[in-house]
Amino acid sequence: MEPVEYHCRNSLVDQSAIVWRAYPDRMEYGFDDGAKTGVVPYANVRKVRLSFSPGRFQQRRFVMELTGQTSHLVLTNLHYVSIGNFENRSGTFFPLVRAVVEGVHRANPSASFRAGQKPVAYIFLLAFVIAALALLVAVVVSLPLVPGNVTLSAIAKLAVIAFSLPLMYQWTVRGFPRRFDPATDLDKVLSIP
Numbered sequence: 001m002e003p004v005e006y007h008c009r010n011s012l013v014d015q016s017a018i019v020w021r022a023y024p025d026r027m028e029y030g031f032d033d034g035a036k037t038g039v040v041p042y043a044n045v046r047k048v049r050l051s052f053s054p055g056r057f058q059q060r061r062f063v064m065e066l067t068g069q070t071s072h073l074v075l076t077n078l079h080y081v082s083i084g085n086f087e088n089r090s091g092t093f094f095p096l097v098r099a100v101v102e103g104v105h106r107a108n109p110s111a112s113f114r115a116g117q118k119p120v121a122y123i124f125l126l127a128f129v130i131a132a133l134a135l136l137v138a139v140v141v142s143l144p145l146v147p148g149n150v151t152l153s154a155i156a157k158l159a160v161i162a163f164s165l166p167l168m169y170q171w172t173v174r175g176f177p178r179r180f181d182p183a184t185d186l187d188k189v190l191s192i193p
Contacts, residue, residue: 006096007032008079008089020075022099025107027066042100042107044068048182049114050097050189052174060088064097066104094190105182113182115189117175125175129168136164 003021010018016032025043030036047067053076066073077093078086104111117125140157180189 004095004099006092011080020096022096024103027100042103045104045111047112048101048104051116101182101186113180115180116177119177122175122177129172133168
């Protein structure tokens with residue numbers, strides 16, 4: 001069986017792309033030159049966490065974390081091109097994620113499968129979203145109404161608030177920490193971004 005492959009360069013520090021290969025029982029990783037640097041047997045994975053984790057320059061960032069007894073591995077769908085420039089490689093990343101999750105589920109049914117942010121990070125994210133919304137409302141409400149066109153000014157203010165609500169809603173919904181069943185819920189978790 002052909003492995004599912006994913007190539008990505010994580011940062012400026014990496015000299016070349018790392019090649020990730022998902023096999024039915026393990027994931028191997030190494031550099032483009034073919035040198036294998038590591039193997040992750042699915043039976044050793046205790047926790048899988050999938051999350052949508054955008055950043056300033058990485059608005060479409062999706063993360064897969066694999067945690068073993070003494071190891072922690074993080075993969076993302078974004079390929080570093082240059083400073084502040086990342087290429088979205090979801091087309092090859094999500095098949096790898098699917099193969100790894102299914103492999104871990106087969107090899108270690110007692111593994112924990114989670115989606116969303118870590119609970120502590122989610123609390124800070126939620127506090128940030130609430131504070132940002134309150135600040136936005138305070139600024140927009142404190143702006144003066146245009147004399148002679150009060151209705152248009154009020155509609156413009158409401159439009160600014162309404163425009164930002166979907167973004168804040170997405171952050172809170174996508175980041176909500178939860179368990180998922182890899183046999184039935186994987187498609188839903190991967191369709192979030």
